[in-house]
Amino acid sequence: MKKAVVTGGAGFIGSNIAAALVVGGWETHLIDNNPAFRRDSLPKEATLHEFSILDTEATQNVFEGADAVFHTAAIPRVPYSIEHPVETTNENITGTVSVLTAAARAKVRRVVYSASGSAYGEQQTLPLAETLSANPVNPYGLQKYVGELFAKLWPSIYGVETVSLRYFNVYGPGMDPNGAYALAIGKFLKARVDGEPITIFGDGTVTRDFTHVSDVVNANLLAAESANVGKGEVINVGAGRNVSIKYLADLFGGEIVYAAPRIEAHDSQADNRKAKELLGWEPKIKLEDGIAALKKEAGL
Numbered sequence: 001m002k003k004a005v006v007t008g009g010a011g012f013i014g015s016n017i018a019a020a021l022v023v024g025g026w027e028t029h030l031i032d033n034n035p036a037f038r039r040d041s042l043p044k045e046a047t048l049h050e051f052s053i054l055d056t057e058a059t060q061n062v063f064e065g066a067d068a069v070f071h072t073a074a075i076p077r078v079p080y081s082i083e084h085p086v087e088t089t090n091e092n093i094t095g096t097v098s099v100l101t102a103a104a105r106a107k108v109r110r111v112v113y114s115a116s117g118s119a120y121g122e123q124q125t126l127p128l129a130e131t132l133s134a135n136p137v138n139p140y141g142l143q144k145y146v147g148e149l150f151a152k153l154w155p156s157i158y159g160v161e162t163v164s165l166r167y168f169n170v171y172g173p174g175m176d177p178n179g180a181y182a183l184a185i186g187k188f189l190k191a192r193v194d195g196e197p198i199t200i201f202g203d204g205t206v207t208r209d210f211t212h213v214s215d216v217v218n219a220n221l222l223a224a225e226s227a228n229v230g231k232g233e234v235i236n237v238g239a240g241r242n243v244s245i246k247y248l249a250d251l252f253g254g255e256i257v258y259a260a261p262r263i264e265a266h267d268s269q270a271d272n273r274k275a276k277e278l279l280g281w282e283p284k285i286k287l288e289d290g291i292a293a294l295k296k297e298a299g300l
Contacts (some may be wrong), residue, residue: 003027003066004224007053007099008073008190010035010042012174012215013114013167017070019043020217022170029062031073037176054060054090056098063106068224070211071099074144078264081140086265102131104158110230111151112223115164117209117238117268119145126242127271130234138263145147152232161230163223165216168238168270172213172290173297184245185210188252193298198254202261204246209269212285223280229278238270239283251300 008014009030030045081088118141136142151162177186
């Protein structure tokens with residue numbers, strides 16, 4: 001039985017990866033310093049370790065004997081990074097260096113790094129291909145991009161295979177709909193369930209490429225095993241289709257109210273050809289079907 005470790009294993013994406021690893025027969029370990037929200041829903045077969053990835057020695061101890069590490073731990077959300085640049089830089093950059101260092105010391109074969117499409121920032125052309133220069137417009141995008149740069153160094157210097165997956169607006173079962181920085185889809189769903197208006201920041205013309213978490217999980221599993229990657233490659237993981245936030249809100253229905261725009265790129269859409277070529281990956285869940293399933297689960 002191969003051993004895998006998921007950092008941020010109690011998070012939205014991490015917990016979904018963990019569940020898939022257990023089903024796939026992996027000995028699965030989770031590292032998370034704040035698992036309270038999902039503790040009861042985590043796979044019972046996985047071993048949970050509660051500490052911060054900034055503790056490199058403790059992280060190394062869990063990594064010992066691991067074949068693959070899925071590094072999803074981060075403090076996400078663009079607005080939060082703008083309000084808390086020091087805290088988020090410490091977690092998202094120093095934490096990533098800690099994970100990579102622990103992986104090298106434990107002789108882990110491969111680290112799959114959860115990167116972000118926010119590294120692209122504002123660009124003149126769509127879709128966004130990996131050949132474009134990064135142009136982050138907020139601390140979170142910059143932090144995740146710097147993590148990629150560190151990951152690119154590890155194969156040649158430390159002999160640890162790495163691959164960075166740039167996610168595009170991941171949604172699906174297990175999202176946390178609470179708090180000021182929750183994902184748009186989670187907040188829209190909660191507003192409908194609570195009978196409250198949906199709030200759109202800006203005029204609703206901002207576009208995003210929404211990608212179902214099951215597709216993201218599949219990309220991670222493929223990236224961990226593929227013989228075509230491991231040298232620090234950066235690969236988009238996105239549906240390849242962008243829709244406006246107004247269109248997204250209309251899929252939920254109900255009243256819409258508008259608030260001041262946020263500091264973020266106006267448009268985003270993944271060019272996912274590289275994922276298809278190197279990983280054999282293709283998105284399977286259409287946005288409308290994914291939203292319909294969430295609404296059904298919520299009793300809407």
